[in-house]
């Protein structure tokens with residue numbers, strides 16, 4: 001049933017907007033897969049998930065929630081490479097175990113992420129689980145996606161997700177969790 005689809009790790013709704021449009025244009029069918037234990041605090045984690053539920057429901061995108069909140073990650077010197085790895089490894093494993101033809105990630109749309117590191121880690125977990133990593137440089141549409149997310153009224157976060165990125169955000173004083 002899933003063999004003609006890819007499993008798309010989805011970090012948040014705003015990043016999904018352009019990727020969704022591009023995959024549709026490329027005739028690539030996908031399920032959205034939410035696994036982002038990096039997001040801190042729990043309130044922010046919930047907010048991003050609720051926004052994704054709302055967006056996927058509006059555009060009839062199947063959403064798989066396979067998440068957990070792992071605050072301990074941030075007490076152990078977690079870095080971006082670990083953050084990419086934990087999310088992409090679980091995505092690749094889930095895709096393999098559930099018969100998808102491949103996997104990808106919305107992290108590839110961001111102009112702020114370490115694009116090459118994401119590719120390297122995705123290729124490594126693809127090899128490990130024997131499944132295809134679907135690559136496209138979605139960064140071409142980063143601004144388009146963000147502008148549409150704004151038009152749609154989606155919640156757009158002001159930091160990447162972890163406690164370190166929150167602490168270093170220039171918008172830190174404007175971030176409200178209540």
Ligand code: SF4
Pocket residue numbers: 038078079080081083084160161162163164165
């Ligand atoms: S900055 Fe972003 S990618 Fe890096 S560890 Fe924090 S949440 Fe993960």
